[in-house]
Amino acid sequence: MPETLATYDPLLRRIHWATALLFIAAMLIGLYCGLQPAGTSPRRELLEIHKSLGVTLFLLAILRLIVRGRTTAPPAPAAFGAIVRALSQLNHWALYALLLIMPVTGYMFSSAGGYSLRYFWTFSWPRLFAGDKAIAHAGEITHDTLAYLVYLVVGLHVAATLWHEFIKKDETLARMWPRRVDRR
Numbered sequence: 001m002p003e004t005l006a007t008y009d010p011l012l013r014r015i016h017w018a019t020a021l022l023f024i025a026a027m028l029i030g031l032y033c034g035l036q037p038a039g040t041s042p043r044r045e046l047l048e049i050h051k052s053l054g055v056t057l058f059l060l061a062i063l064r065l066i067v068r069g070r071t072t073a074p075p076a077p078a079a080f081g082a083i084v085r086a087l088s089q090l091n092h093w094a095l096y097a098l099l100l101i102m103p104v105t106g107y108m109f110s111s112a113g114g115y116s117l118r119y120f121w122t123f124s125w126p127r128l129f130a131g132d133k134a135i136a137h138a139g140e141i142t143h144d145t146l147a148y149l150v151y152l153v154v155g156l157h158v159a160a161t162l163w164h165e166f167i168k169k170d171e172t173l174a175r176m177w178p179r180r181v182d183r184r
Helices: 010-034 044-068 082-113 135-166 172-176
Strands: none
Touching: 010 044, 010 135, 010 172, 044 082, 082 135, 135 172
């Protein structure tokens, strides 16, 4: 790895990896809960974690957008063509959108449907849509449908990262990889 490697801001890299870990955990928990009968244990308890992770991811996404807006992104590697740059940007914006939309639709579903809105068993979020069956249904359908898009977009993101790292052998992953010493 060259000393002059242009990387993302250290705080942005930390937020990225925290988001990645929490996002994968929320996806796996959501997928598992979707396979379990409603109202059963451990589904109920895991959904508490899933929803709390979703809120945390929503807040991290806002923080990440703020940090990203205040820092300079490193230039794309020279080897990137216009198509790769465009697809990369599309994937990243899709991930941001999903990080913001999924918690909102989950909240709509839970709030309107009368489900728990506790944040890691500490406090409850207010119910802005209490008892509205149309909003509950719209939130549920949207959240469940977008889950498949999440699997696709995250899968493409991971596949592209692995392609860059092991096939192209370029510096794409190194730009976001956390390091003990920041070499910017």
